[in-house]
Amino acid sequence: MRRKKKMMKLDDVFTQNIKTCAIVGHVSPDGDAVGSTAALFLYVRRNYPWIDAELYLERPKESLMFLPGLSDAFFETPEESTRDLFVSCDVSSTDRFGVAGNLFPLAKKTFCIDHHVSNPLFADINVVDAEASSCAEVLYGLMDPAKIDLDIATALYTGLVHDSGVFQYSNTRGKTLRVAADLLERGVPASRIIDESFNQRTxxxxxxxxxxxxxxxxxxxxxxxxxxxxxxxxxxxxxxxxxxxxxxxxxxxxxxxxxxxxxxxxxxxxxxxxxxxxxxxxxxxxxxxxxxxxxxxxxxxxxxxxxxxxxxxxxxxxxxxx
Ligand SMILES: [Mn+2]
CATH class of the missing domain: 3.10.310.30 (Diaminopimelate Epimerase; Chain A, domain 1)
Structure with a gap:
């Protein structure tokens, strides 16, 4: 008898053995890279309090700086030292880690969450869904819905909005809208996010x-x-x-x-x-x-x-x- 394979969840990766964790987005981070890493950072901090989590990004553009979690992010290259877990969000290859690429080869375990069709599955654990609109959509699927608070929902929604061009690009699928609907029902300030972080130009x-x-x-x-x-x-x-x-x-x-x-x-x-x-x-x-x-x-x-x-x-x- 074949047993149905259980879908991997974040709870399976962020175990008691993980004490230190670096979360990294791609170079020149866009709304999805910033939104998904910020969402994961907050999720880890709030749900796995024994983990010392760090968020590393190249400094995002000003219109994304409102995102919760970014006030505690690092925008510079860290000193080289080992982390128990290195997680990348929205990064398609190992030459695109941005400021904290130096931590990747030193990490005890690596975890890649992504949606790029060209991703070669470079980490120990890879969750790559090329059909997903955004890394945020992939990440949402790994989270326990009960652990998604308003800040996390806001960050995920921003990732969704940016990579789907406010749900108009062809990468928008039914699931994208179902995820967006759930985040909206959690109280995400959707029109503010869309206007202030996506539509407006200087x-x-x-x-x-x-x-x-x-x-x-x-x-x-x-x-x-x-x-x-x-x-x-x-x-x-x-x-x-x-x-x-x-x-x-x-x-x-x-x-x-x-x-x-x-x-x-x-x-x-x-x-x-x-x-x-x-x-x-x-x-x-x-x-x-x-x-x-x-x-x-x-x-x-x-x-x-x-x-x-x-x-x-x-x-x-x-x-x-x-
Ligand atoms: Mn993306």
């Missing part, structure tokens, strides 16, 4: 968005849109790379576009590329060719060169799938 962010949209160009009979920002642009618009979030999603909305490519310079001659797709085109394949990764419809990579040759390399790669 004037500078609006202006750089306008510049990119104004100057972006169509290729391959209008199937690919490409836009870019140099370090020079960033300094003249007085913005940092955190202010460029959401630009590629706006580019994607142009009619007829199958793929949007947004190229921005992070240091002289080094370009981060954000890719978005409409329809079935798999941009994580294109990103993977250049050593990056992500999801089918949202991926990224880093390429060295100049804007014209980075653009050419990406267009040549995308032409193989279009």
């Amino acid at each position: 004037m500078r962010q609006s202006r750089i968005l306008g510049k990119v949209l104004q100057e972006s160009e169509l290729y391959m009979d209008g199937k690919v849109i490409v836009g870019s920002v140099t370090l020079g642009d960033m300094s003249s618009f007085e913005v940092t790379k955190k202010d460029l979030d959401g630009i590629v999603s706006e580019m994607r909305l142009v009619q007829g576009v199958l793929a949007a490519v947004f190229i921005y310079e992070t240091e002289p001659g080094v370009f981060k590329v954000s890719l978005r797709s409409n329809g079935d085109l798999d941009v994580s394949r294109a990103a993977g060719t250049f050593g990056g990764g992500g999801h089918i419809k949202a991926a990224g990579c880093t390429i060295q060169g100049t804007i014209p040759n980075v653009r050419r390399m990406l267009l040549d790669e995308l032409a193989k799938y279009i």
Whole structure:
């Protein structure tokens, strides 16, 4: 007789043997990385009081700093020492840990909670659901519903909202909405989270968005849109790379576009590329060719060169799938 395998829960991992735990999100943390790590951090602190839990993130953008738990987070690289457990949320590979990657090889046990299709299952315990909208959605499934308080619900809801584009991207499934409904019923201030952490832009962010949209160009009979920002642009618009979030999603909305490519310079001659797709085109394949990764419809990579040759390399790669 085959016994039904019991679903793994956080209670199975955070046992009495775990005394120290580092929780880590990905580089340039977005709403899902910040929301899911903050939710897990609070959950561990409040439910496993014998565990010394630490949250490590690169400093999130200001609009996410309202999240409960962040006032106790560390934004700098810790001294190397062993933790009983190292947990990553929303991190697709071991080179994307952000400030506390140095703790990963030293940890006694590692635990990966994620939803990236490209995740190679790098930890001792891996819970990776590529169908989930967000890491927050995966994490919710691991939690005991009775232990989700309003702060934890707020952090989870923020992760859901950001990675699903307020439940509009195609990664939004029935389960995403059922999780959101449950969190809403727990009293999460949903419209405030959506407006203040997702929809609103500073004037500078609006202006750089306008510049990119104004100057972006169509290729391959209008199937690919490409836009870019140099370090020079960033300094003249007085913005940092955190202010460029959401630009590629706006580019994607142009009619007829199958793929949007947004190229921005992070240091002289080094370009981060954000890719978005409409329809079935798999941009994580294109990103993977250049050593990056992500999801089918949202991926990224880093390429060295100049804007014209980075653009050419990406267009040549995308032409193989279009
Ligand atoms: Mn995510």
